[in-house]
Amino acid sequence: MxxxxxxxxxxxxxxxxxxxxxxxxxxxxxxxxxxxxxxxxxxxxxxxxxxxxxxxxxxxxxPETLFTPPVTGAAEEAEAEAAAPSDVCDIRRYRNDRFIGEELRADLDFFSCLDRLNQFAGESDVEIFVTSSTREPERKVSGAIVPPASRSNHLVGHAVDMNLRSRNGFFNSGDLKRGNLPRLPAEIREFIEKIRQDPELRWGGDFTREDPVHIDDALNHRDRARWDSKLASRR
CATH class of the missing domain: 2.30.30.40 (SH3 Domains)
Known part of the structure; x- marks a missing residue:
């Protein structure tokens, strides 16, 4: 094998x-x-x-037929430390082949989620048209589809707002509402379902206050202390 x-x-x-x-x-x-x-x-x-x-x-x-021996001891500790999330925001520009639209800036800890979104988009043959990503603390947001939450993941670079584009057209907030899903093209439904199945990502269309163009990793709920630390590092 x-x-x-x-x-x-x-x-x-x-x-x-x-x-x-x-x-x-x-x-x-x-x-x-x-x-x-x-x-x-x-x-x-x-x-x-x-x-x-x-x-x-x-x-x-x-070409090898045997697994590499598992990493142990100090090397294992170093690997775990390198993979550990940070309490400080490290906002950088993110680029990948399935992201188009506005410049996407995110915390480095959120890049793995964006990589998976890019993978999902490639598998479903859709493009992610970015409309908003990291937001500056204390800056008012105009034209938002849903009023921004006080503990928004956008403030720490762990969220992206988007529209979707595919061979069947361009799909915005009105098109992507949860109630419209059965009528959307198969590739759009498939992409959204991949997000729903992901153990970390959330689609805003499933929120109580629906926000169908929003995707995040729920950092503000699953690790409130880290969210607070990341926000403090940006002020």
Missing amino acids: STGTVIARGGLNLRKSPKTGKVIKALRRGANVEVVEEETWYRVKTRDGEEGYVLADFVELS
Whole structure:
């Protein structure tokens, strides 16, 4: 059997079946897997024995037939420290092939989420037209579809507002409302469903106060202390 290494910068979802199968878990970049089946999608087995499907474009096959020994000791601690999220905002420009529109600026800790969004858009054959990303603290927002929350993830670079474009047209906030989903083209529905299945990302169309052009990682709810620290670092 061939082995391979996950090369997607933001990690790769392990699914129960190809394309739209339920997500089993996310594989980190650098994870080693054994390729069980090889088509457009690879059927793979992880070190702990779980089997599922991943997109072949994001796994680099190795000529070796054995896994690299697991990292241990000081090297393992260094790897964990490098991957740990920061309490300080590091706002940078993000670019990728499926993002168009306004300049996208985000916290470095949010880049892995943006990488996954780019992957989802590629799989669904849609483009993400950015309308808003990181916002400056204390600056008023004009023209917002939904009034900004006081603890908005936009303030710490962990959110993006967008429209979608595909071969079937351009889709804005009015088009993307939750109630319209059954009438939207298949590729748009597929992209949104991938976000919903992701263990970290949220689609604003599912919020109580619906905001269908919004995507974030729920940092303001799942780690309030880190959100506070990141905001304080921007003031």
